[in-house]
Amino acid sequence: MKVKDLLKGLDYFCKDKNLLEIEINDISFDTRDIKEDSIFVCNKGVNYDTHNDIERLKNDSRIKVIITEKSYDFQTVVVKDGRKALALICKNLFLNGYTPKLIGITGTNGKTTTCYLIDHILSFANIKTARLGTINYKIDDEIYPAPTTTPSPYDLYKMISKAKNKGCSNVVMEVSSHALDQSRVFGLTYDYAVYTNLSGDHLDYHESIDDYFKAKSRLFHEYLNGYAIINIDDSYGEKLRESLENKNNCLTYSFNSNNANIFVKSYDKGLEKSFVLFELDGRELEVETKLVGKHNIYNLMASILVAYKYGIDLEQIKKAIVSFENVPGRLDKIVHNNIYVFIDYAHTDDALKNVLQSLLPFKKRRIITLFGCGGDRDKTKRPRMAKVAEEYSDLVVVTSDNPRNEDPQSIINDILKGFDDNSKVIVEVDRRRAIEIALGNALEGDIVLIAGKGHEDYQLIKGIKYHFDDKEEVLRFFGKI
Numbered sequence: 001m002k003v004k005d006l007l008k009g010l011d012y013f014c015k016d017k018n019l020l021e022i023e024i025n026d027i028s029f030d031t032r033d034i035k036e037d038s039i040f041v042c043n044k045g046v047n048y049d050t051h052n053d054i055e056r057l058k059n060d061s062r063i064k065v066i067i068t069e070k071s072y073d074f075q076t077v078v079v080k081d082g083r084k085a086l087a088l089i090c091k092n093l094f095l096n097g098y099t100p101k102l103i104g105i106t107g108t109n110g111k112t113t114t115c116y117l118i119d120h121i122l123s124f125a126n127i128k129t130a131r132l133g134t135i136n137y138k139i140d141d142e143i144y145p146a147p148t149t150t151p152s153p154y155d156l157y158k159m160i161s162k163a164k165n166k167g168c169s170n171v172v173m174e175v176s177s178h179a180l181d182q183s184r185v186f187g188l189t190y191d192y193a194v195y196t197n198l199s200g201d202h203l204d205y206h207e208s209i210d211d212y213f214k215a216k217s218r219l220f221h222e223y224l225n226g227y228a229i230i231n232i233d234d235s236y237g238e239k240l241r242e243s244l245e246n247k248n249n250c251l252t253y254s255f256n257s258n259n260a261n262i263f264v265k266s267y268d269k270g271l272e273k274s275f276v277l278f279e280l281d282g283r284e285l286e287v288e289t290k291l292v293g294k295h296n297i298y299n300l301m302a303s304i305l306v307a308y309k310y311g312i313d314l315e316q317i318k319k320a321i322v323s324f325e326n327v328p329g330r331l332d333k334i335v336h337n338n339i340y341v342f343i344d345y346a347h348t349d350d351a352l353k354n355v356l357q358s359l360l361p362f363k364k365r366r367i368i369t370l371f372g373c374g375g376d377r378d379k380t381k382r383p384r385m386a387k388v389a390e391e392y393s394d395l396v397v398v399t400s401d402n403p404r405n406e407d408p409q410s411i412i413n414d415i416l417k418g419f420d421d422n423s424k425v426i427v428e429v430d431r432r433r434a435i436e437i438a439l440g441n442a443l444e445g446d447i448v449l450i451a452g453k454g455h456e457d458y459q460l461i462k463g464i465k466y467h468f469d470d471k472e473e474v475l476r477f478f479g480k481i
Helices: 017-021 050-057 082-094 111-124 153-165 177-181 209-222 235-243 294-310 314-322 349-362 381-392 408-416 431-441 470-477
Strands: 026-028 038-041 063-068 076-079 101-106 129-132 136-139 142-145 170-174 190-195 224-231 250-254 262-268 274-280 283-289 332-336 339-344 367-371 395-398 425-427 447-451 458-461 464-467
Touching: 026 082, 038 082, 050 063, 063 082, 076 082, 082 153, 101 111, 101 209, 111 129, 111 170, 111 294, 111 314, 129 153, 136 153, 177 209, 190 209, 190 294, 209 224, 209 235, 224 235, 224 294, 250 294, 262 294, 274 294, 283 294, 283 314, 294 314, 294 349, 332 470, 339 349, 339 470, 349 367, 349 381, 349 447, 367 381, 367 431, 381 395, 381 408, 395 408, 395 431, 408 425, 425 431, 431 447, 431 470
Parallel strands: 026 038, 038 063, 063 076, 101 170, 101 190, 129 170, 190 224, 224 250, 250 262, 339 447, 367 395, 367 447, 395 425
Antiparallel strands: 129 136, 136 142, 262 274, 274 283, 332 339, 458 464
16 A cells, blocks of 8 residues: 555655655554564654654665654654554554444443443344454454453554454444553544443553543543443543533433433342343333343443444343353352352452442352452552452452562552451462462352452563463362363
8 A cells, every 4th residue: 555545634744755655565663573565653652752763763674664753854754643643554554444333342340341242242133243352352253362452553453454354344342541542543433432430540550530531531522423321320420421512322321310221120139140120211121141240230231222222122132131151250150169259350449349249248158359459550559459358358368460570569568558457368479379278268158259360361470471360270279170
């Protein structure tokens, strides 16, 4: 594709017009991965600005043209924003006019389950769909690893291109605050945008909770041309709804407010399955679900609203929900000798609270909670997670999560500041040993929650990625593998 075609939709300055006629085969944006006959897009990253490498880049024969935010006396095209330019160039190369229906889900918690649910309901209705999110990327029936919740513009548009090639008419995806702040989804227009909730997380990246909210809101104010679907039980959700110019295209969900488009009339909960009676725009909808907990009822409501606006028959929606199995690493259940073990990704205080509140009604004897906190991430949530674990648990095991480049004991010390009573707290830095301690303390009738990593099958320690899977450790302890 010619450079001028890659730059469609961009404001740019090019001194040498001959550059615009050069044929380009690929896009490069990382000096560690330069492709043959490529256009290199310089941009300011979080930790590094590739404009610093300009002298090396101009002498690399693999690069035909360089996109920069500054003017140079060689083969450059100047743009105002390198990040946005990268996204739009990727879109032009990979999509070439393909415009699937896009569903974006943002919020602190619930994005993954809601994404899975929407994908399942649409697929159940024979609508070919791609799914992009935290656990993996699914293009129709093919699965790809997911390095990040929302991939880089290059990987994102390449995945959407794969969806095009597989005949998918829809893409449902999690949209992180980082992705919105870094313009990774620039160039996309969403037909549906779902807001789940907002609580303290990523405050190592965002300056404040309000800054975090503003990043999330960009999905609705800058990228949406369709329906906004918002949880109005969340205070920031109500704030978001009020900020929308087109409130006619805003659909709301709530656990008990009959002002919402969908709300809960009755809820018969269980560990094996639950029955929920919703009211949806004046119509009753009773569903059976294997999902556990109130937080999952919110995820169901968001998913039902999307499917409802797609025009999927309510009976078909009900059948799809009944057939939906649990999401990997989200209240993943293992039962052994009447001990219920749940593995969950909850890694914020709000998510941990939601999960523990969901398990509390089923407590026969004790709840034992194991958790840690990731290194090089938001430190403010560490003591908050301790307070939640202490409030809802009879025994707490504090351990490592992904310490990354931090000292694991230092992370644990931050967590311990949140406990009022350390008498029911066990500290074990080694996560494998900690799981053995939690399960070894469990007796018949106990519930054990192993929180923080969920579907992850690794630990990150001092820059090295080690294989580690909470579920494998539980099964090994019980002699099931």
